[in-house]
Amino acid sequence: MVDQKIYTASTTAPVNIAVIKYWGKRDTALNLPTNSSLSVTLSQKDLRTHTTASCSASFESDTLHLNGELQNISGPRQTACFRELRSLRAALEAADPSLPKLSTYKLHIVSENNFPTAAGLASSAAGFAALVRAIADLYELPQNPTELSRIARQGSGSACRSLFGGYVAWEQGEKIDGSDSLAVEIAPASHWPDMKAAILVVSAAKKGVSSTSGMQATVATSSLFPHRARVVVPQRMEEMIKAIKERDFETFADLTMKDSNSFHSVCLDTSPPIFYMNDVSKAAIRVVEELNRVSGRKIAAYTFDAGPNAVIYYLEKDEALVLGVLKGGLEHVPGFAVSGTAAIPEEYDASFLEPLKEGITRVILTGVGEGPISVKESLVGEDGLLLKK
Ligand code: DP6
16 A cells, blocks of 8 residues: 655754854865864754655655745755765665655655844754754654764755754864764753853845855965964864863853954955955954953953854853943844843943944844754645645
C-alpha cells in the first residue's frame, strides 16, 4: 500500500551575532573558514526563524516557502543540506527496514522570520539552522547539534553556530573534507544569562555587498587579512573563551570591539574597498566609546556584521545607564519604549547622540538565548501545503 501520510516536524531557531568574526573561506563549496569564530546566540523571543519540514510519498518536488514566497532551492547550499540529511536518514532506513522510506520522499519546507530578511540581521544563519534542525527532527536523526553543524555550515557558514544557545565557537578545523569544521558550545545561556544586546537597525534595506562575495574579495586582495586570520584571531579566540568562562565582561567587551574593528579594517583593505559601516554606524561607535570613557570601565561593546546595523552588548546590571544614554538619541524610535533608565551623566558628550536621532529606524532590545526549540505549531496544513494566514 502506498504511504499517503504527511510527516511533519517544526522547530524555531535563533539568530547569532559573532564577537569574533568569521570572514574568509578556504573552501567555498563546503564553507570552510580561514579562522575560527565565536558568537552569542540571541533570544528567540525577539528574533527567530520558525520552520516546518514535511515529507510525503505524494509530494512531487522539493519546495521551500519563506515568509509566504516560494524560493529557488536549486542552489548548491540548499542542495547540499538536503542531500546530507537524506543520506543520514537513508543509513537509518538501511539499518532498520521497518522504517518508512522518508529519504526517498520529496520535502516541503515552510519558514517564517519574525524580523526583516537580509537586513543584516543574520537571517541566513537562523534560516539554515532551522531548516537543518527541522529536517533532522522529521527524519528522527540521532546526530547531536555539533554533528548537524557540519551540514548547517554548508548552507551558510554562520548557521552552524545557531544550532546551540548561549556562547558558541565554530572551530575552523583542518581537514580537506571539512569533517572537523564544527560548532561547539563554549557555555550555555544559563552560564551568563545577564548578557543583553541592543540592536540598532540603521537600515532595513537589503545589504550591499553580500558576505559571501565580500569575504572572497578580502581573501583574494587584502594584505592585512592573512595576519588577521593566522595571528590575531587564534589568540583572540583563546582570550574570548577564557573571558566567557570567567564572566569577565571588560575583556569580552574589549575583544568584541577590537575584533569588529579588525574585520571592518580588512574590508577597507579589500580592493575595491568594502564599506559596511556608514556614518550612523560610526556615530554608534562614538556613543559607546564615550559611555565607556565616562564610566571608567567598559560597560558596553559594539559589533557590526556585513551591514550598517550596530549590535551593542552590555550586562543587565548596567542596563539603566546604557539605555539611559541611548535614550538621548533613540527615545522616539520604534522598539525603544523603555522606562527606569538612568540620566545621562553630566560629563557625557551628548553631541555624539545626534546622528542616531535621524539614522536609526528601529531598535530591538534582546539578550542571550537558547538554541533551536522543537515546537508543535505547524506551518504546513494537513494537505501538505503551506497554511495561508
Ligand atoms: C560578518 O555566514 O553569511 O556575519 O558562509 O557565505 O553564508 P556564508 O557567509 P555568512 O557570513 C557571516 C559573516 C559575518 C561574521 C560572522 O557571523 O561570523
